[in-house]
Amino acid sequence: MKDCRWITHKSAGASDNATYYFKKSFFLSEVKPALFEISAQARYKLYINGLFVACGPCKGTREKTYFDAVDVTSYLKAGENEIFIEVLQLVSDDMQGIMSPIEGVLRVGAMLLACELNCGDFSFQSDESWLVAKAPVKHISARSCYSAATREIHDKTIDPVYENAVVQTGVSNAEVDHYWWGGTNKCFLYERPIPMLDFKDKTDIVKYDGEFFEADYLTFGFPTFKLSGKGTVRLYYFECFTEIQGKTNNVRTDRSLDFTKEMYDEITIDGEVLFEPFWFRCFRFIKPEITGDVSIKLEKMLEVNYPMFPRTDYDFGRKDDNKLWEISVRTLQRCMHETYEDCPFYEQLQYCMDTSTQMVFNYQLTDDDRLARKAMDDFAAAQLANGLMPSRTPSVGDQHIPTFQFYFIFMVYAHYTRFGDLGLVRKHLRAIDGVCEWFTNHINDDGVVGQSKYWNFVDWATPWGYEKDENDGGVPVGIHGGVIGLYNPMMAYFLQCAAKLNAVCGRIDVANEYLETAEMLKKNTEKYFWDKEKGLYADNLDHTKYSQHMQAWCVLSGTATGRRAKSIMKKSRDLEAKATYAFAYFYFRALEVCGLYKYTNEMMNSYRGLLKLNCTTVPETPTYSRSDCHAWGALAIYEFSATILGVRTYDVCEKSVAIKPYIVGRKRAHGTVSTIAGNITVSWKKSGGVFEITIESEKNNVTKHITLPNGEELVTKKKKSTFKCNI
Secondary structure, three states, X not given: OOOOEEEXXXXXXXOOOEEEEEEEEXXXXXXXXXXXXXXXXXXXXXXXXXXXXXXXXXXXXXXXXXXXXXXXXHHOOOEEEEEEEEEEEOOOOOHHHOOOOOOOOOOXXXXXXXXXXXXXXXXXXXXXXXXXXXXXXXXXXXXXXXXXXXXXXXXXXXXXXXXXXXXXXXXXXXXXXXXXXXXXXXOEEEXXXXXXXXXXXXXXXXXXXXXXEEEEEEEEEEEEEEEEEXXXXXXEEEXXXXXXXXXXXXXXXXXXXXXXXXXXXXXXXXXXXXXXXXXXXXXXXXXXXXXXXXXXXXXXXXXXXXXXXXXOOXXXXXXXXXXXXXXXXXXXXXXXXXXXXXXXXXXXXXXXXXXXXXXXXXXXXXXXXXXHHHHHHHHHHOOOOOOOOOOEOOOOOOOOOHHHXXXXXXHHHHXXXXXXXXXXXXXXXXXXXXXXXXXXXXXXXXXXXXXOOOOOXXXXXXXXXXXXXXXXXXXXXXXXXXXXXXXXXXXXXXXXXXXXXHHHOOXXXXXXXXXXXXXXXXXXXXXXXXXXXXXXXXOOOOOOOXXXXXXXXXXXXXXXXXXXXXXXXXXXXXXXXXXXXXXXXXXXHHHHHOOOHHHHHHHHHHHHHHHHOOOOOOOOOOOOEOOXXXXXXXXXXXXXXXXXXXXXXXXXXXXXXXXXXXXXOOOEEEEEEEEOOEEEEEEEEEEOOEEXXXXXXXXXXXXXXXXXXXXXXXXXXXXXEEEEEEO
């Protein structure tokens, strides 16, 4: 796109919520391989000869704006062709700290469209020959927690008026252009670092009974409706029927309950029209509300996902677990698009805590780490000069949740232990140092981490709700003395991760510095928060509040080891402040360290209970969840592949794998896990007191370290091996 120009509409201002239609007709004597490069402010939807082709551009940061390169060969034909592009412009400010419409899409103003088609010797670019019209569409902001989208108000009785586009400025390709006098600006474009999104026609999963459109499962994408008659149709999109608007702990399909009416599109028609919302819609149900004489039909439903296609040949020995795996994978897919997302219905924002575990789940299914790499780049680019990293990015408005920064360290650590990429680690050491430095500056004179002025969220544990304490929700109660106890072992754990990353890159002095600070925090956790009488670590200096989270971080950091570690994790089961889905991954790891993995079954039964509620994705929290799809809850992906099948990395440097299946509570398991050594397929079964396991690696000469249930340890490099033992 080096020689392209940005084009706009003559009336487009510097900041507005508006839709513009661009179109251009052209003649091809023959079709040859064709590439269409395109960018827009803020978003586009591309159609060629009436067919939907792509949407974008890739979500950028304040540091980088992207263009997409789309193969359009199959959409072209010999003879006359037409390109039609919808462009959404969005307000460019942060609305005084209130979440903006489509908060996760950054925008810079009135530059609307830049594009270029190359088809053999034939080519054209965005210029004044394009026709453009301002669409009769209003984009109305929903209240802040619905910032993923806007409500669209369409008047289909008004025909758009086209005129020639206005050329605004040239495009600069940041990969090849010279930075004249060292200057950069938002005209600089970078090529998209992730693949284009995948679109599948899923019209057959949506049924209409004359009152509600109901999908077989929660879906995400672009529904297209055929509307006929005269009047107005309002389409309400929602995830489930609810007892209290926005919260539910009921069967999701119980129509005797209410449903949220906040997210909708409204269309006025006189005749017959096709309607497709500009922005993605997430729904399991759609309620049409019709004024006048209008008929409605779902013409098409394009489901949108990141192009990840997990294998389906799995069996975890229980029907409910197989179903739980299915809804967990779907949950992850619904929260993976141009970034990882917390939830597809509400924010659609990439949060650091959510993203860190989503990456881990992702790695068990595929070796495609491009979205993960982009996420780490996004967070590093958004870090402030004092080391403070935002809780979410890209985001029009800034938000800081101090503990979320720790999970950036975990992102890099988890990637290294899965892929062994030292280059990526070195790239992000500066950002890791900044996080560690910010927290180090919050260590007080007593040698413990002091409370920050930001939202000190940890988890949605029941006692930590908004109504329970004057704190913000999700914050441990009883911490008004200025210290949150669990920050200390938590920081110690992540400092040890940071130390390992620095050590493998040769920064031994930095690694030792982090280890020294970690040891100090562990020592002072013991000094100030250990309650000898209760045999637990307290959340606060007064020793009046206790949580599973504090015990888990003490185990993971090594503050508590051996018998004490086992004891506090056993006792933590009776505490009121229990881990929810947000913290489950780390809670399970702490149980595993203590040899108490069997106790994970308590929370796994909570996950299995979702099936009785007719959930098709995993909600944000186990009870009274706001969001019905939240990928930090897709835990079964990791537990079933890394624990039940038992496949993990053994040695990242030699690219070897460990296989140690957990066989309690089931008679068989089968599945394929993505690893640093390629795909590993594991099948095991128990019968007549004998355990049998077959292991097959995709690649030759892969070292596999196997631990059988009787404790026997074996090593093999054979591509396929079978082992047995008595149990």
